[in-house]
């Protein structure tokens with residue numbers, strides 16, 4: 001369960017979040033809203049990449065402000081740009097990189113990495129140069145690099161922006177099958193089928209918070 | 225990984241990395257201290273003997289030798305004009321000996337070996353919070369970043385061309401740097417999200 | 424940053440990423456061919472502007488770290504210097520001192536830039552000029568030790584002065600624009616936590 005209590009945040013003197021009050025026990029949660037409305041900032045707070053100036057965030061009882069390390073183990077994060085998430089030369093090494101601190105032997109890490117790659121549609125790509133994968137494959141790789149750690153929560157910030165229609169659909173289907181709690185930030189409202197809850201942000205405030213259908217109806221009206 | 229290494233199985237190849245580096249430092253020091261063309265000539269001969277021992281194929285040393293020769297001739301001419309023939313000879317021998325020796329070490333030592341040697345040497349530093357295994361990580365991360373930035377540089381140059389600004393330094397350097405820094409921030413977040421830097 | 428509210432510690436990962444990426448940046452300045460300076464038709468090597476930019480943009484600590492990292496990778500044999508040079512030879516060659524000088528260059532440039540509240544062009548120019556000066560201050564005596572004649576070494580190095588002076592100005596101008604484009608780059612904790 002993710003809890004935001006009276007969360008506020010500023011960059012310099014610009015207020016980007018104010019008074020966000022949310023309790024999110026649902027398995028599939030989405031943040032939507034206009035550019036600059038504060039979605040990414042809110043999502044980053046879930047794993048302590050940004051700490052709130054006011055209020056408090058709790059992720060399954062863990063406070064990112066105090067337990068940064070534990071929270072980041074508990075929460076996986078997939079970013080928009082897959083190129084920036086890949087840190088190692090080959091797909092297998094990149095996934096194995098996540099397991100560095102796990103105490104597993106090098107061979108075991110490589111084996112686990114290959115398993116996870118195979119599970120999420122990158123079977124046989126362990127030796128492949130990571131930067132020569134297609135955009136969709138790179139984003140899958142970024143997902144694998146997180147899932148190999150088996151986090152309890154997965155936050156994705158516009159993970160499909162750079163993907164084509166087919167890869168986007170595949171990624172969305174994959175998200176649907178995960179056992180993790182998923183928080184998805186997106187502008188692509190088609191991805192929200194099967195979501196339990198949609199939070200609409202505007203100017204740093206929560207303006208709607210409901211099941212997808214009514215929330216999105218509100219959001220569409222807001223945009224007009 | 226691209227590198228200047230030339231695989232082989234000779235004594236020189238098999239010598240421990242530390243020994244080779246020590247020998248190189250000793251030799252570099254000697255080259256600087258010695259001022260007599262005779263002794264420098266002897267040292268130079270020793271280094272060339274090392275090349276023979278390592279059985280470096282001709283295609284490798286020919287290229288190096290040609291580059292070195294051109295440099296030596298140029299330096300010799302300049303020094304002769306400035307300082308006289310004897311001094312010019314000394315400078316050239318120093319140059320050739322030091323460069324050839326350093327190059328020999330690089331040719332016969334794979335990057336991976338150096339990385340594991342450094343990791344081994346860093347082990348005693350563990351108690352000061354240094355993590356030896358991060359040496360290999362740094363190498364991998366940097367080479368990865370070189371690949372990414374080369375791609376960015378290419379894109380930025382094409383964009384500058386498209387705007388007819390291929391001759392402008394700022395039209396290239398500023399967007400390149402801004403994207404470089406953005407990449408650094410994103411990489412930092414991705415690394416943090418994957419637990420790098422957390423202890 | 425003007426008014427940073429709570430004490431924020433930047434994560435080691437953010438520092439690490441900056442250092443690594445800037446080391447790669449300096450390498451790419453050398454690898455990437457055909458950067459044309461001014462109106463001349465000849466592509467010139469601008470890699471030695473890299474340490475100045477590192478100090479001017481990242482500040483002393485991370486700027487110096489990135490130069491040290493780059494030189495360490497060169498030393499272990501990766502061809503990251505301009506013209507694909509790598510290994511130990513560049514360090515023991517006659518211009519090796521200028522390479523070692525890069526470290527001091529980034530440090531001095533960074534230290535000066537950091538002193539300014541908002542680094543503008545005058546401060547940046549002073550910083551990059553000082554950065555180049557310390558590079559020369561280390562490179563020329565090294566060359567002098569090689570040739571056995573400091574004066575001759577200094578005279579020889581004069582050949583590079585016009586080009587390097589151009590790079591000093593270019594680095595300062597570029598850093599000024601970057602600081603305006605990304606305010607807070609010197610100090611901004613990119614990632615918060617702990």
Ligand SMILES: Nc1ncnc2c1ncn2[C@@H]1O[C@H](COP(=O)(O)OP(=O)(O)OP(=O)(O)O)[C@@H](O)[C@H]1O
Pocket residue numbers: 011012016033034035036037038039040041042
């Ligand atoms: N590092 C930063 N420094 C200063 N301001 C920032 C920073 N990051 C975000 N902001 C500002 O905070 C506000 C909210 O940004 P945020 O990235 O959370 O928006 P978003 O809802 O994710 O937008 P988008 O849909 O465009 O991704 C914006 O006004 C942005 O300019």
Ligand SMILES: [Mg+2]
Pocket residue numbers: 039040041157
């Ligand atoms: Mg966003």
